[in-house]
Every structure is written in structure tokens, then in C-alpha cells.
Amino acid sequence: MGPPRRHPATGGSRAITGVPAVREHPQRYALVNELHARPHLDLPGPARASFYALLRDENSRADHEHLVAYCRRHGLPQPAAEAKHHTARTDAVVLKWESHTEYTSYLFVREGAATPFTERVIDRVPADWWAATPGELLVAVHLEICGQERPEPDEDALADWFGRDTLCSANIYRGRGAVWTDFRVHADGAARILIRNVAMSPQQAGRAVQRLAELETYRALALLSLPLAQAASPRIRAVDLRLAALTNRLNEMSGLDDQRSALQELSMLSAEIEQLAAGTAYRFGATAAYHALVQERLEGVREPQLGSRPSIAEFVDRRLLPAIRTCNSVAVRGEGVARRLSRSLNLLRTQVDVAVEAQNRDLLASMNRRARLQLRLQETVEGLSIAAITYYVVGLVGYAAKAVHRFWPALSVPIAQAVAIPVVATCLWLALRRVRTGVSEHLD
Numbered sequence: 001m002g003p004p005r006r007h008p009a010t011g012g013s014r015a016i017t018g019v020p021a022v023r024e025h026p027q028r029y030a031l032v033n034e035l036h037a038r039p040h041l042d043l044p045g046p047a048r049a050s051f052y053a054l055l056r057d058e059n060s061r062a063d064h065e066h067l068v069a070y071c072r073r074h075g076l077p078q079p080a081a082e083a084k085h086h087t088a089r090t091d092a093v094v095l096k097w098e099s100h101t102e103y104t105s106y107l108f109v110r111e112g113a114a115t116p117f118t119e120r121v122i123d124r125v126p127a128d129w130w131a132a133t134p135g136e137l138l139v140a141v142h143l144e145i146c147g148q149e150r151p152e153p154d155e156d157a158l159a160d161w162f163g164r165d166t167l168c169s170a171n172i173y174r175g176r177g178a179v180w181t182d183f184r185v186h187a188d189g190a191a192r193i194l195i196r197n198v199a200m201s202p203q204q205a206g207r208a209v210q211r212l213a214e215l216e217t218y219r220a221l222a223l224l225s226l227p228l229a230q231a232a233s234p235r236i237r238a239v240d241l242r243l244a245a246l247t248n249r250l251n252e253m254s255g256l257d258d259q260r261s262a263l264q265e266l267s268m269l270s271a272e273i274e275q276l277a278a279g280t281a282y283r284f285g286a287t288a289a290y291h292a293l294v295q296e297r298l299e300g301v302r303e304p305q306l307g308s309r310p311s312i313a314e315f316v317d318r319r320l321l322p323a324i325r326t327c328n329s330v331a332v333r334g335e336g337v338a339r340r341l342s343r344s345l346n347l348l349r350t351q352v353d354v355a356v357e358a359q360n361r362d363l364l365a366s367m368n369r370r371a372r373l374q375l376r377l378q379e380t381v382e383g384l385s386i387a388a389i390t391y392y393v394v395g396l397v398g399y400a401a402k403a404v405h406r407f408w409p410a411l412s413v414p415i416a417q418a419v420a421i422p423v424v425a426t427c428l429w430l431a432l433r434r435v436r437t438g439v440s441e442h443l444d
Contacts, residue, residue: 041094042206045111045147046145046197047145048112049110049121050120051108051142051209051213053103053139055138056104067097069129070088070129084098084100093125095108102286103217104134107213108124109121116153116194117161120188138221139213139217140189140190141213142192143195143209144192146194158180166182166184168309168312170311172208175198177196177200177205180193181312212301215316218290218293218297219294222294224283228279228283229327232276232279233330236273236330242269246344250344250348270345273334277334277338280330298317386428386432390425393420394421398413398417401417
């Protein structure tokens with residue numbers, strides 16, 4: 001039966017009994033473990049957190065090496081080489097690190113009660129290590145998790161922490177918790193989120209922190225394509241106008257030179273629109289994916305808002321959807337212009353091909369006419385050629401007859417030449433006729 005097998009998903013031993021040995025897919029356990037990737041932290045009591053998301057090169061491992069340096073510095077277990085998430089616990093903070101496709105996130109958590117937003121967890125992290133963090137900062141959020149022993153904040157306290165203009169709120173977990181935020185970057189360079197734990201379990205509190213941090217991250221990532229869309233929109237409009245003007249001139253073009261010039265201009269417009277598509281397609285596709293993730297994260301905060309303030313879901317939808325629609329509109333317009341360019345190019349290429357074929361046909365007809373003219377010219381001189389060749393051949397016959405006459409006096413040289421004239425002329429005429437017939441059949 002063999003020894004027990006090590007289960008890669010759990011690290012434990014289990015004996016497989018009664019099951020015949022079969023070949024396993026190499027990704028079997030990796031696919032199972034994907035369901036347990038990036039687990040949230042449990043937060044049993046009041047806590048504060050600092051969350052950061054930094055854009056990075058997809059092929060770079062600098063963030064992993066930076067995390068290894070942090071663990072070595074504090075004498076902590078290091079992450080595996082292929083790890084996509086890792087948790088490092090010190091006496092000062094708990095660091096939860098995650099590596100995603102195009103960004104890396106750092107969540108620093110410190111448990112304990114304190115007046116909201118008077119301390120930053122990031123200040124307890126070695127400044128030199130944090131300053132060397134690879135990537136470009138995209139999202140920074142300070143989160144405060146208050147226990148139920150702290151009363152619900154009043155309007156003055158909320159105004160002091162957030163301001164009054166864009167403050168929104170929501171109930172979560174059917175009233176077991178409440179959230180306030182204003183989606184603004186404050187003087188410390190980070191946004192603020194206040195969570196009041198009324199009756200949430202440690203698991204629910206940890207999931208709330210993770211989902212709210214992800215909501216802010218995916219919202220920012222979804223908006224990365226907006227500057228691209230705003231820059232591409234006038235260029236697409238300019239190409240569209242030039243295409244419309246060129247299409248209107250297609251029916252007025254009569255010469256092949258005009259058609260070739262229009263074909264070159266259409267090719268340049270097509271190259272420009274393809275360049276735009278190549279520069280925006282990836283980002284627009286990522287925006288659609290991140291917007292779907294934002295909608296999923298918003299499902300957890302679509303419960304009735306607190307008081308008369310707008311809910312978080314309502315606020316995000318109202319501010320995010322116009323930007324997403326702008327990106328989608330630019331993408332659709334670009335695809336539409338590309339399709340019209342393709343149709344115009346095909347139409348113009350067809351016209352140019354027809355014109356070139358007609359030109360080639362006329363050229364071939366002209367060559368055929370020239371060949372026939374040459375043949376006719378040859379026919380006009382054919383008689384002279386026959387006479388000249390006959391003259392020379394009969395002369396040779398005369399020389400031959402004179403030589404024979406010495407041995408055969410009865411042979412008359414003039415008679416021999418006279419008899420040779422029609423024979424030679426007839427043979428030459430038949431030979432030239434055969435050549436002429438072959439050339440005529442080849443031309444036809």
C-alpha cells in the first residue's frame with residue numbers, strides 16, 4: 001500500500017486506502033489552494049490599520065525580495081519563493097503582504113483602542129525599509145476599527161475627521177457594523193475609513209477591512225484608463241472626421257493616381273487608429289475587470305445608509321460610473337472607426353485593383369496590336385525576302401551546275417538555274433508561311 005502521502009494543501013499526512021494509484025494533474029493542488037489564497041486577518045477587538053497599494057512591473061520580483069528583507073530584519077519566517085501572500089507578525093505591527101498581477105498591497109495592523117486617526121500604524125514600521133519599497137504608490141488608506149464600547153460618533157466628530165462635503169456611510173453585516181469614509185486624500189497623504197464594530201465577529205471585522213481596502217484599490221485601478229480615454233478621444237474624433245471627408249471623395253475620384261493617394265491616406269489613418277488601440281486595449285480591458293470587482297465589493301455595503309448621508313455604494317456608483325462609461329465609449333468609438341476604416345480600405349483597394357486590371361488589359365491589348373503590326377510589316381517584306389534569298393540560292397545552284405558541266409557537258413547551267421528558281425521560291429514561301437501561322441496562333 002505504500003507510505004502515507006503528504007497533502008500539499010494542508011501540510012498533513014493522510015493515507016490513501018482503497019484507491020488505485022493514478023497520475024495526478026501537475027496543477028491539481030495549486031488549483032485547490034487558489035480557493036484559500038489571500039486569507040483575511042481576524043480582528044477580535046479595536047484596531048487600526050494602514051493599507052497601501054503600489055503599482056509594479058508584472059515581471060519584477062523586487063517586492064518579494066523587499067518582504068524577505070523585512071522578515072530577515074525582524075527574525076521572522078520568510079515567504080516561499082512562489083508565495084503570493086504572506087503574514088509577518090512582530091511585537092509592533094502585523095504585516096499582511098499580497099502580490100497581485102500589477103500591484104502589491106501592504107496592510108499594517110496594530111491592535112488596541114485609541115482616538116481615531118491620532119496615530120498611524122505605518123509610523124511603527126522602519127522608515128528606511130518603507131522608503132525603499134519598490135513600486136509607485138497608488139492607494140493609501142488609514143482604517144480605524146472601534147469597538148462597541150465607543151459610542152457612535154456625532155456629527156462634530158465626523159466633521160473633524162472627514163469634513164462634511166463628501167462624507168458617506170453604510171451599515172454592514174445587517175447592522176452588526178457601520179462604516180464612514182469620504183474618499184478623500186487628507187493632509188497625511190492617505191484616505192480615511194472608520195469602522196464601528198457593533199456585533200461583528202473577528203472574522204467579519206477582518207473581512208470588512210480587507211473588502212473596504214480592496215474597494216478603494218480596485219476603484220483607483222479602474223480609473224487608471226480615464227486619462228488614456230480623455231487623451232485618445234480627440235485623436236479618435238480627428239481620425240473619424242478625416243475618414244468621413246475621405247469617404248465622401250471616393251465617388252469623385254476618377255484617376256488611378258487619386259485613388260492611390262487616397263489609399264495611402266487611409267493606410268496612415270488605419271495605422272494611427274491601430275496605434276491608439278494598442279496603447280489602450282490592455283488598460284480598457286483591465287478597467288472592465290476592476291469595475292466588476294468594485295461592484296462585487298459594493299454588494300457588502302449596499303445596506304441602508306446611516307441617516308441622511310449617501311451610502312458608500314451610491315457615492316461610488318455616482319462618481320465611478322461616468323468615468324467607466326467614458327472609457328467604454330472611447331473604446332467602442334475606436335472599434336467603430338477601425339471597422340469603418342477597414343471597410344473603406346477594402347472598397348478603395350477593390351477600386352484600385354479594378355483600375356489596375358483595366359490598365360493592364362489595355363497594355364496587353366496595345367502589345368498585341370503592336371505585335372500584329374510587326375507581323376504585317378514582316379508580311380510586306382516577305383516577298384522581298386523570298387526574292388533575295390531565291391536570288392542567292394539560285395546563284396549557288398549556278399556555281400554548282402558549272403562545276404558539274406565540266407564532267408557532264410550535256411547539263412545546261414541556265415536551264416538548271418531556271419528550274420531551281422520556282423523550287424527554291426516555293427520552299428521559302430512554305431517555310432515562311434509556317435512560321436507566320438505559328439506566331440499568329442501564339443498571339444491569339
